[in-house]
Amino acid sequence: xxxESKRKKESPNTAELAVTASFPDEVLEIVLSLLTSHRDRSxxxxxxxxxxxxxxxxxxxxxxxxxxxxxxxxxxRRFPNIRSVTLKGKPRFSDFNLVPPNWGADIHxxxxxxxxxxxxxxxxxxxxxxxxxxxxxxxASNFPNFKLLxxxxxxxxxxxxxxxxxxxxxxxxxxxxxxxxxxxxxxxWLSCFPESFTSLEVLNFANLTSEVNTDAxxxxxxxxxxLKVLKVNKSISLEQLQxxxxxxxxxxxxxxGSFLQDLTARPYADLESAFNNCKNIxxxxxxxxAVPLYLPALYNxxxxxxxxxxxxxxxxxxxxxKLVVHCPRxxxxxxxxxxxxxxxxAVGSNCPxxxxxxxxxxxxxxxxIIHGVTEEGFVAVSFGCRRLHYVLYFCRQMTNAxxxxxxxxxxNFTHFRLCIMTPGLPDYLTNExxxxxxxxxxxxxxxxxxxxxxxxxxxxxxxxxxxYAKNLETLSVAFAGRSDRGMQCxxxxxxxxxxxxxxxxxxxxxxxxxxxxxxxxxxxxxxSACNVTMNAxxxxxxxxxxxxxxxxxxxxxxxxQADKVYIYRTVAGPRRDAPPSVLxx
Amino acid sequence: xxxxxxxxxPSLAAAVSNNNERRDLMSTCTDLNLGLSISLSPEQRQRLDxxxxxxxLRSTLNKLAEKADENDGRHHHSQQYGxxxxxxxxxxxxIGRKLDLFAHHGYxxxxxxxxxxxxxxxxxxxxxxxSDDHGRVVHSSSKDYQYVLTYQDKEGDWMMVGDVPWxxxxxxxxxxxxTRAGRCHS
Numbered sequence: 076x077x078x079e080s081k082r083k084k085e086s087p088n089t090a091e092l093a094v095t096a097s098f099p100d101e102v103l104e105i106v107l108s109l110l111t112s113h114r115d116r117s118x119x120x121x122x123x124x125x126x127x128x129x130x131x132x133x134x135x136x137x138x139x140x141x142x143x144x145x146x147x148x149x150x151x152r153r154f155p156n157i158r159s160v161t162l163k164g165k166p167r168f169s170d171f172n173l174v175p176p177n178w179g180a181d182i183h184x185x186x187x188x189x190x191x192x193x194x195x196x197x198x199x200x201x202x203x204x205x206x207x208x209x210x211x212x213x214x215a216s217n218f219p220n221f222k223l224l225x226x227x228x229x230x231x232x233x234x235x236x237x238x239x240x241x242x243x244x245x246x247x248x249x250x251x252x253x254x255x256x257x258x259x260x261x262x263x264w265l266s267c268f269p270e271s272f273t274s275l276e277v278l279n280f281a282n283l284t285s286e287v288n289t290d291a292x293x294x295x296x297x298x299x300x301x302l303k304v305l306k307v308n309k310s311i312s313l314e315q316l317q318x319x320x321x322x323x324x325x326x327x328x329x330x331x332g333s334f335l336q337d338l339t340a341r342p343y344a345d346l347e348s349a350f351n352n353c354k355n356i357x358x359x360x361x362x363x364x365a366v367p368l369y370l371p372a373l374y375n376x377x378x379x380x381x382x383x384x385x386x387x388x389x390x391x392x393x394x395x396x397k398l399v400v401h402c403p404r405x406x407x408x409x410x411x412x413x414x415x416x417x418x419x420x421a422v423g424s425n426c427p428x429x430x431x432x433x434x435x436x437x438x439x440x441x442x443x444i445i446h447g448v449t450e451e452g453f454v455a456v457s458f459g460c461r462r463l464h465y466v467l468y469f470c471r472q473m474t475n476a477x478x479x480x481x482x483x484x485x486x487n488f489t490h491f492r493l494c495i496m497t498p499g500l501p502d503y504l505t506n507e508x509x510x511x512x513x514x515x516x517x518x519x520x521x522x523x524x525x526x527x528x529x530x531x532x533x534x535x536x537x538x539x540x541x542x543y544a545k546n547l548e549t550l551s552v553a554f555a556g557r558s559d560r561g562m563q564c565x566x567x568x569x570x571x572x573x574x575x576x577x578x579x580x581x582x583x584x585x586x587x588x589x590x591x592x593x594x595x596x597x598x599x600x601x602x603s604a605c606n607v608t609m610n611a612x613x614x615x616x617x618x619x620x621x622x623x624x625x626x627x628x629x630x631x632x633x634x635x636q637a638d639k640v641y642i643y644r645t646v647a648g649p650r651r652d653a654p655p656s657v658l659x660x
Numbered sequence: 661x662x663x664x665x666x667x668x669x670p671s672l673a674a675a676v677s678n679n680n681e682r683r684d685l686m687s688t689c690t691d692l693n694l695g696l697s698i699s700l701s702p703e704q705r706q707r708l709d710x711x712x713x714x715x716x717l718r719s720t721l722n723k724l725a726e727k728a729d730e731n732d733g734r735h736h737h738s739q740q741y742g743x744x745x746x747x748x749x750x751x752x753x754x755i756g757r758k759l760d761l762f763a764h765h766g767y768x769x770x771x772x773x774x775x776x777x778x779x780x781x782x783x784x785x786x787x788x789x790x791s792d793d794h795g796r797v798v799h800s801s802s803k804d805y806q807y808v809l810t811y812q813d814k815e816g817d818w819m820m821v822g823d824v825p826w827x828x829x830x831x832x833x834x835x836x837x838x839t840r841a842g843r844c845h846s
Contacts, residue, residue, distance in 0.1 A: 170715065172708040228714070254716045282716055337814070337831060340824050368827040387720055411721075437721055439711050469711060496711045553712070 103129040113138045135159060140598050142180050142204065143623065146647040147188030159198035159223075160189070166601050166641055168576060169203060170228060173603055173639065175627055177654045181205045181231075183213070190217040198223040205229070211236030215243035223249040223277075230256030234264045234285065241267035248301075249277035262287035262310070268295055275299040279306040281330045281361060286310040289318075297322045306330025309363045314342055320349035328358035334365035334388070347372040360384035367394035377401040384409040386435050392417035399425050407431040412447040412469065419452030423459025431465035432456060439469070439496060450477035457484035464522075465490040472503045473530060478512035488520040492527035498554035498579070501531040508532055514539040517547075527551040537561035541568025549574040562586035566593050576601040584611035587640075591615065594622055599643035603627075607637045615642070616660035623649055624660040748836040750778050761833065766826045771809065778838060780807060810837050 107130050110116050120130040136159040139145060150157075164180025166173075182204045189196050196218045206229045214221065221244050226232075234257070240250065241264055262285035268275075275295070280287070287310065296302060296319050305323060307316070311332025320326070338346065346369070350356075356376050365388040377383075380402050386409045390398070395414040399405075405426040410418070412434050422429065434448055450473045457463060463485040473495050482488065493512075501508055509530035517523060517539050524546055528536060532555035540547065541564035548571050556562065562582040565575065566589055575597065583606035594600055609626065616624035627639035649659045713721075743763070749756040757777050764770045774780075809821040813832040821829070821836070 168709075171710070171712050172715065254714060256715070338828070339832075340828070343824075343828065366827075366831075368825070368831060371825065386717065435713065435717060435721075436711065439713055439718070439721065469713075494711055498710070551712075553710075 100125065100129050100132075104133040108133040108135075111136070132156060136198075137161070139163065141643050141645075142185070143647065143650050144598070144643060144645045147185045149646060151188050151192035155192070157193050158196060159200075160185075160193075160196065161200040161202075162204060163202040164204040164229075166576070166599065167203070167574075168578065168601055168603065173578070175654065175656045177205075178627075178657060179205070179650065179652050179654070181207075181210075181652065183207065183210045186210055186213050186217070194218065195220050197221060200225040200227075201229055202227045203229065205231045206236070207231050208233055208236035208239070212239040215239040218244075220246060222246050222274075223251075225249065225251040225253075226255055227251075227253045228255060233258035234260055234262070234283070238264035238267045241265065242269070245269075245272065246274055247272075248274050249304075250275070251277055251279040252283065253279060254282050257283065259283050259285045261285050265295070266291040270294070270298075273298045273300070276301045277304040278302065279304065279330065280308050281306040283308050284310070289315050293318055293322060300325075302326065304328040304358075306360060307332045309333050312336050313338060313346055313369065317342065317346045317349045320353055324352045325355060326353050327355045328382075329353070329356050329361070330384075331359070331361035332363065334362045334369055336369075338369065343369065343372065347375075350376045354379070356380070358382040358384075362388045364388070365390070367391075367397070370394065370398050373398070374401045378404070380405060382407040386411060386433070389413045389437055390418070391415075392421070396421035402426060403428075405429055407465075409433040409435070411435050411437040413437045414448075415446060416448055416452035416455065419448060420455040423455040423457075426460060428462060429456070429460035430462050432460075432463060433467040434469055435467075436469040436496065447471055450474050453477065454480055457481040461485060462487070464488050467492040467494075467527075469494045469496060471496055472500070473509065473512065474502045474504050475507065475509060475511040475515070476502075476504075478509075479515040482515050482519040486519050487522060488516065489522050490525040491516050491520065491523060492525065492551070493529055494527065495530040498529075499531045500529075508535070510535040510539070514543075517543040521546065523547055525549040528555055529553065530555075533557045534561040534564070537564040541565050544569055546571055548572060550576070552577045552580055554579045556580045556582060559583055559586035559589075563589045566590035572596075573598045575599075577603070577605060579604040581606060584608055587611055588615060591619055594619065594642055595644050597644065599641065601639075601641050602637075603639040605640075607640055608635050609637050610635070612637045612640060613660050621645065625653065626658045626660065627656055628658065744830065746833060746835050748774065748777070748838070750838040751840055753778075759836070761830055767822055767829075770821075774809070774836075774838065780838075806841055807838050808841050810839055811835065812837070 103126065107116070107119060107126075110119065113136070116130055116134060120127045131154050133156070134154050135156055137150065137154060137157050138161045139150070140163050142162050142164045162182070162185065165178055168174060169178070180203065182201060190213070194217070197220050199214070199221075200223070206226060211232055214224070216239075224240060224247070232255070237252070240247070262283070265280070265287040268291075276299070287308070289311065292307070292311075296305065302323050303326060305319065305326055306328070307319070307330060309332055311319075313332075313334065313336040316331055320329075350372055353376065357379055359373070359376070359380055359382070362385060367390065377398070378401065381404055383402060383405055389411055391413060392415045395410070395418040399418075399421045403425060406428055408422065408426070408429060408431070410433070419434075422432070434452075436447060438446070448468070448470050450470070453466075453468055453470070454477050457480065461484060464487045466488070467490075473493065478493075495509070502512075510533055512530070513526070513528050513532070513536045516526065523544055526540070526544065526547060526549070528551070534557045537556060537560075540550065547569045550565060550569070550572065559582055562577070562580075563586050565572070566586070572593070578601075582602065587602065587607050588611060590600070612624050612626055616622070621644055623643055623645050625641045626637045627641070629638045632638050653659055744761045745758045746761055747756045748759050759773060759777070761770070764773065810818050811821050811829075811833045812818050812835045814834060818837070
């Protein structure tokens with residue numbers, strides 16, 4: 076007995092090898108196919124060659140956070156069986172017009188590769204990509220099993236492209252068009268769904284503007300019995316909405332059209348009854364131009380609501396308070412700051428299950444307006460909603476003490492995005508920098524993944540971040556910091572940092588060059604309006620061949636300054652499709 | 661440049677002098693020493709890249725702001741300072757009065773004001789006796805009233821006040837009239 080175990084101990088490696096060699100690939104593939112998280116799959120593929128092979132054959136979904144980090148050729152070579160692709164393109168600051176037009180991230184080359192290698196592609200989710208009508212037509216014609224198209228913050232296409240999708244994709248289950256720079260010439264695309272087409276489950280055209288044929292829409296909704304998500308655009312009136320609801324009582328997510336119409340008593344009652352009949356609605360949005368008048372029609376529906384998106388509705392505090400009383404199960408709330416602190420107090424009092432709050436500014440550009448929300452509203456929510464972990468808050472004043480209280484009440488923040496709208500504004504009561512506020516956030520919220528800072532900040536804020544924010548993955552900084560040391564603290568201190576975006580900060584070459592190896596462990600770095608020079612960028616590019624270093628020059632600026640820098644890791648080498656305004660170093 | 665040489669730290673001042681144009685926003689907003697915030701100029705207000713709001717929301721909010729400016733306060737009574745004055749006549753009295761409906765939060769308040777204006781007892785006006793949660797009126801048919809409160813709506817029809825929710829009433833009412841009870845059959 077003992078000698079046997081000794082023998083086994085003497086040659087453990089050969090014994091192990093024998094075990095793994097007898098484990099068939101097919102079995103391993105089946106086991107691995109149960110893994111869905113792309114991060115888990117990445118880890119698995121690194122274990123050994125056998126696992127790498129099994130993983131690549133069994134993977135059906137792929138997520139690419141930066142379309143230039145890999146090429147279509149490399150992707151299709153490694154993964155032969157992909158059915159679902161998610162691609163993100165432009166840097167996030169392109170949302171705020173900081174990226175030049177024609178920057179890139181064109182989907183077309185990918186589609187051509189997919190048509191050859193993934194003819195059975197079913198799902199495509201794109202964010203911040205350039206998509207042309209030609210690409211949409213190509214997509215519609217080359218993938219017979221195509222089911223799901225989601226376009227978020229993309230641009231370059233028009234409703235003609237959508238018409239192609241509606242016409243040719245016979246198996247479409249989801250068409251989700253959100254916040255795109257789209258040329259909306261006509262609503263006739265909706266009428267292109269054939270009468271025989273019944274598979275739609277998700278339809279979101281909320282951000283388009285053209286009128287669609289309401290008869291065609293009604294018929295479409297009637298025959299698609301599995302429709303769960305319907306988000307219409309502003310052109311759909313309340314009366315039309317009522318007719319749609321009556322035909323789709325199974326809806327789970329609803330985006331209304333315009334909530335402003337002269338309804339006499341009977342149609343109002345019909346509307347209320349139609350809402351009452353949709354017992355499964357858990358997500359509500361739209362409500363364009365809603366006048367509080369008709370909101371009572373929603374009250375009964377609100378009882379089961381978990382996500383309420385009022386970012387296009389300017390409600391005052393009283394009206395909003397009356398509505399929110401009816402939403403005890405709310406977990407996610409997006410509102411405009413017209414509800415003011417009183418409105419937020421109502422949230423704190425009525426929504427104990429709240430996990431996510433986003434407050435957008437209704438009038439972001441007027442400095443003299445004394446409306447909006449202050450630190451008091453945020454504090455009130457934190458007292459009432461202890462499960463709060465995601466916040467995006469636009470305000471005009473804040474104090475260190477308030478933030479300290481907030482994170483004491485809600486220590487589980489994973490996403491803390493605070494935007495004090497006047498750049499460089501100190502604590503308005505003490506006139507001190509806001510360093511201690513963000514210090515409190517990173518010290519208390521150990522699960523923090525995403526942080527956006529604002530207000531008057533010295534390097535101390537970044538020392539705190541580097542020291543305490545051990546789970547931080549995304550950091551956004553604007554108009555903050557005093558010296559290179561600030562940025563260095565972050566680069567040296569945050570082990571899980573993936574995305575760093577910086578604008579208008581006094582960080583220069585020393586800071587940039589202190590992060591050389593770090594950038595290979597990150598998805599990307601953005602620096603604009605800082606103090607980085609072309610020479611430093613060239614040095615960085617030379618020393619780190621696996622990084623792409625791209626500089627966007629602004630007209631009339633100093634030749635030696637690198638106005639906007641975008642650095643990202645890649646296995647695909649420098650890109651060849653950059654416009655003239657983007658220099659690849 | 662608004663930073664004073666004594667207040668800013670050396671590195672920030674250097675940074676500022678390197679990036680004159682781009683620092684405009686920051687420099688006109690903050691005096692580090694005093695912590696004052698100075699208003700943005702109109703050009704700065706129209707910046708497309710700050711605050712960080714997505715383009716679609718930005719343009720929608722602009723349209724909302726324009727609409728609020730344009731309208732006459734009728735449909736956007738959510739504005740704090742709007743008013744809606746309508747004429748009120750009492751049957752038999754040729755000279756009418758004017759009343760701000762927005763200054764009232766419901767039918768009860770309206771009736772109270774009218775009774776003061778025309779020195780009638782509130783209990784003599786047929787109008788909200790009880791109202792349900794939505795501010796709608798429940799008429800009690802058993803009582804005898806001297807007066808009935810009516811209104812002319814957008815379509816020109818004369819209707820009894822109190823049938824629809826208060827907010828809905830506000831969108832259609834053009835004028836009010838207090839008539840003697842005998843004239844409208846209830």
